[in-house]
Amino acid sequence: MDPESWGPTWRKWDGIDAAEAEARGIYAPVSALSDGAPGAVVIAPGDIRGTRLIPEKRGGACCGLDGADGPNVACLACGSAMATRIDDCSLWQAVWLAPGAVRSLSVGLRRVGPGPFRHALVRLPAARSPWVRTLLENLAQQRFPTIF
Incomplete structure (x- = not known):
C-alpha cells in the first residue's frame, strides 16, 4: 500500500499551482504530478481476477496503457471502474487498485x-x-x- 498520493492519474506541471506542489514536498518543476488517491495498493497485472480492460481509457501511450485517463480496469460483476493498469514500453507493468473501490480480505494463507x-x-x-x-x-x- 502506498500512503502517499502516487500513481495515476497524472497532471502536467503547467496545470499545477506552486503552493500545491510545495505542500506535497515538490519544490522544482517535474513533468507531471500524481493525482492518485493515497492508500492505493499496487499489484502485478497477473494477480488480478474478475476484471476487464476499458479500451476507451487507454491513455496517451505509444504502445500500451499508461493510465493517463484514470481507471481503465472494471469489475466484471458490476462494471465499476476499480483500478488503473499501466503496461507501456517505458513503464513498469502494474495495476493500481483504487482505494475507494476495493477492500482487502484475509484469505487464511498457510x-x-x-x-x-x-x-x-x-x-x-x-x-x-x-x-x-x-x-x-x-x-x-x-x-x-x-x-x-
Missing part, C-alpha cells in the same frame, strides 16, 4: 510443510546427479533440516 519441497527437488534432473544429491543430503542433515 505455510506448506517441507515434505513437498523435498520430493520436488528429488524429481529435478539436476538432483539426480550423485554430487548434487550428496550436497542436498548433507545440507538436510546438518544445517537446514526444515527446508529439505
